[in-house]
Amino acid sequence: LAGCASVPGGDPLPSWNDGPAKKAIVAFVDDVTRDGSPGFVPPAQRIATFDNDGTLWAEQPMYTQFAFMIDQVKAAAPKHPEWANNAVYKALAANDLRGALAGGEKPLLELLVQGNSGMSVDEYDKSVRQWLATARHPVLKRPYVETVYQPQLELLAYLRAKGFKTFIVSGGTMDLMRPWTQATYGIPPEQVVGSSQGIKFDGNGGLMREPSLAFLNDGPGKPVGIYMHIGQRPILAFGNSDGDLQMLQYTVAGPGRSLALLVHHDDAAREFAYDRTSSFGKLDKAWDEAVRRNWVVVSMKNDWKRVFAEPKP
Amino acid sequence: LAGCASVPGGDPLPSWNDGPAKKAIVAFVDDVTRDGSPGFVPPAQRIATFDNDGTLWAEQPMYTQFAFMIDQVKAAAPKHPEWANNAVYKALAANDLRGALAGGEKPLLELLVQGNSGMSVDEYDKSVRQWLATARHPVLKRPYVETVYQPQLELLAYLRAKGFKTFIVSGGTMDLMRPWTQATYGIPPEQVVGSSQGIKFDGNGGLMREPSLAFLNDGPGKPVGIYMHIGQRPILAFGNSDGDLQMLQYTVAGPGRSLALLVHHDDAAREFAYDRTSSFGKLDKAWDEAVRRNWVVVSMKNDWKRVFAEPKP
Ligand SMILES: [Ca+2]
Ligand SMILES: [Ca+2]
Numbered sequence: 001l002a003g004c005a006s007v008p009g010g011d012p013l014p015s016w017n018d019g020p021a022k023k024a025i026v027a028f029v030d031d032v033t034r035d036g037s038p039g040f041v042p043p044a045q046r047i048a049t050f051d052n053d054g055t056l057w058a059e060q061p062m063y064t065q066f067a068f069m070i071d072q073v074k075a076a077a078p079k080h081p082e083w084a085n086n087a088v089y090k091a092l093a094a095n096d097l098r099g100a101l102a103g104g105e106k107p108l109l110e111l112l113v114q115g116n117s118g119m120s121v122d123e124y125d126k127s128v129r130q131w132l133a134t135a136r137h138p139v140l141k142r143p144y145v146e147t148v149y150q151p152q153l154e155l156l157a158y159l160r161a162k163g164f165k166t167f168i169v170s171g172g173t174m175d176l177m178r179p180w181t182q183a184t185y186g187i188p189p190e191q192v193v194g195s196s197q198g199i200k201f202d203g204n205g206g207l208m209r210e211p212s213l214a215f216l217n218d219g220p221g222k223p224v225g226i227y228m229h230i231g232q233r234p235i236l237a238f239g240n241s242d243g244d245l246q247m248l249q250y251t252v253a254g255p256g257r258s259l260a261l262l263v264h265h266d267d268a269a270r271e272f273a274y275d276r277t278s279s280f281g282k283l284d285k286a287w288d289e290a291v292r293r294n295w296v297v298v299s300m301k302n303d304w305k306r307v308f309a310e311p312k313p
Numbered sequence: 314l315a316g317c318a319s320v321p322g323g324d325p326l327p328s329w330n331d332g333p334a335k336k337a338i339v340a341f342v343d344d345v346t347r348d349g350s351p352g353f354v355p356p357a358q359r360i361a362t363f364d365n366d367g368t369l370w371a372e373q374p375m376y377t378q379f380a381f382m383i384d385q386v387k388a389a390a391p392k393h394p395e396w397a398n399n400a401v402y403k404a405l406a407a408n409d410l411r412g413a414l415a416g417g418e419k420p421l422l423e424l425l426v427q428g429n430s431g432m433s434v435d436e437y438d439k440s441v442r443q444w445l446a447t448a449r450h451p452v453l454k455r456p457y458v459e460t461v462y463q464p465q466l467e468l469l470a471y472l473r474a475k476g477f478k479t480f481i482v483s484g485g486t487m488d489l490m491r492p493w494t495q496a497t498y499g500i501p502p503e504q505v506v507g508s509s510q511g512i513k514f515d516g517n518g519g520l521m522r523e524p525s526l527a528f529l530n531d532g533p534g535k536p537v538g539i540y541m542h543i544g545q546r547p548i549l550a551f552g553n554s555d556g557d558l559q560m561l562q563y564t565v566a567g568p569g570r571s572l573a574l575l576v577h578h579d580d581a582a583r584e585f586a587y588d589r590t591s592s593f594g595k596l597d598k599a600w601d602e603a604v605r606r607n608w609v610v611v612s613m614k615n616d617w618k619r620v621f622a623e624p625k626p
Pocket of ligand 2: 364365366367368552553554556594
């Protein structure tokens with residue numbers, strides 16, 4: 001998909017309607033890349049960061065990360081007889097997500113982390129690839145990697161053609177993204193920043209997954225993750241929820257020109273409609289700040305001509 | 314310097330003598346890059362990782378990292394009257410490194426971390442740049458960035474010309490490397506993996522340095538750092554000490570061809586001679602394993618025609 005997005009000489013963003021969002025993007029890119037422009041930024045500093053869930057691909061009715069990790073927990077159950085009396089596990093086994101979240105997110109996360117540890121990173125990588133090759137989105141009825149947004153594929157390719165380096169900065173774990181981001185987004189593994197479980201050298205050339213959360217790359221963790229992995233402040237950042245607020249604040253606090261963007265999911269007909277009260281991808285404080293600071297709020301309904309990429313032939 | 318290393322059509326490694334080390338490198342690169350070769354590796358998987366201290370630049374009589382951090386501690390002393398009674402601080406103030414290490418490495422590291430925190434990452438970055446522009450190596454009598462090894466600059470450029478991505482994987486902190494690795498090694502900030510102090514979002518668009526060590530990218534931490542930052546196993550890894558042992562073990566445990574290399578500092582005339590008993594860059598267990606497993610041990614004295622790059626005009 002990544003290679004199909006750019007049309008030499010034509011409109012580089014054909015799936016974007018000619019509205020204020022597209023105009024703001026093109027004007028910004030022109031200003032920071034044109035020689036002699038007041039906002040010119042050298043190529044080495046053209047860093048663009050994109051949230052993943054809800055910004056580059058769908059996150060409803062539940063983060064894909066959760067869907068995968070829950071399937072892993074179910075598959076690991078025979079090795080964990082002690083889960084028989086675990087209320088969260090019993091709810092998951094009955095496909096009752098609401099029940100699994102009854103005690104808050106913490107007990108669910110603990111079980112997910114437990115069920116997704118104890119194997120080598122290579123074994124886990126194999127599970128991710130197998131799952132992605134077969135699992136299908138329950139509402140959109142297609143493989144998960146085909147729930148990516150076509151307008152964003154075009155934007156990523158457009159930015160790279162203009163000398164930007166494009167990064168993912170996600171609250172999801174890197175393990176679940178790195179196997180497919182190059183083929184789908186044109187973003188190589190080392191440009192994927194995310195949360196991570198504990199990892200430990202096994203003393204013999206391999207790495208094992210530990211039952212602990214090592215880093216939560218969300219909210220105030222996003223600018224920290226950016227500093228650790230990228231080492232430069234972005235000049236463009238794109239998110240969709242309150243978990244992106246600090247990444248956007250960090251981006252616009254830079255010394256030169258910058259652009260902060262949010263996807264607003266207002267398109268129940270083609271995708272989903274949710275914002276201030278959603279349990280996944282809540283957009284509330286970041287929306288208020290976007291209005292106050294004149295950040296670009298992209299309406300999926302009005303700004304995107306098409307939402308999803310054509311399925312692969 | 315990075316741009317001066319390759320001669321189109323000529324010998325890409327002119328500062329390497331025609332010995333077994335150079336032969337092993339060229340044979341390996343040929344095997345993994347030539348179409349139809351039994352060891353062929355696609356470009357996206359050609360990951361090469363280099364330790365920094367003692368592998369790409371000098372680390373004697375003391376890590377440059379320590380020299381910088383000690384100078385920062387001294388500069389911060391007026392803000393820390395409580396250090397007046399700190400034995401480690403008193404030894405540092407008297408330029409007595411041996412005395413500062415009398416109680417082991419831990420109290421020294423604690424003081425260094427304390428004296429290198431409490432400012433924004435941007436302020437700290439400014440200090441690094443100022444220091445590197447003025448400080449000089451006490452023995453080699455030149456700026457620290459001119460203590461880099463010319464044969465390694467050629468090797469980095471050669472690997473990149475053959476489709477490799479080159480990374481630094483160092484026990485030193487990323488903050489001290491990222492300001493100069495692009496200009497000197499041709500390695501951009503996001504391809505520098507290292508140790509890190511704690512970093513925290515300041516709630517207002519900036520990042521502050523905390524008085525804690527967040528990650529030690531040394532020994533068994535190196536393969537973990539590689540997995541976190543790069544997300545792929547290297548096929549070539551180059552180190553010089555026991556702190557690189559696990560990185561080399563991780564590299565050669567991959568499924569395809571791989572190459573593990575160590576610099577042996579045996580050249581007191583042109584640089585320094587040290588190995589099994591050195592306090593900085595001890596080469597003992599990794600050397601034994603290199604002999605046992607047929608890894609390439611590069612003799613600085615015999616394999617390198619020239620050690621240092623020509624100073625910039
Ligand atoms: Ca999101
Ligand atoms: Ca070293």
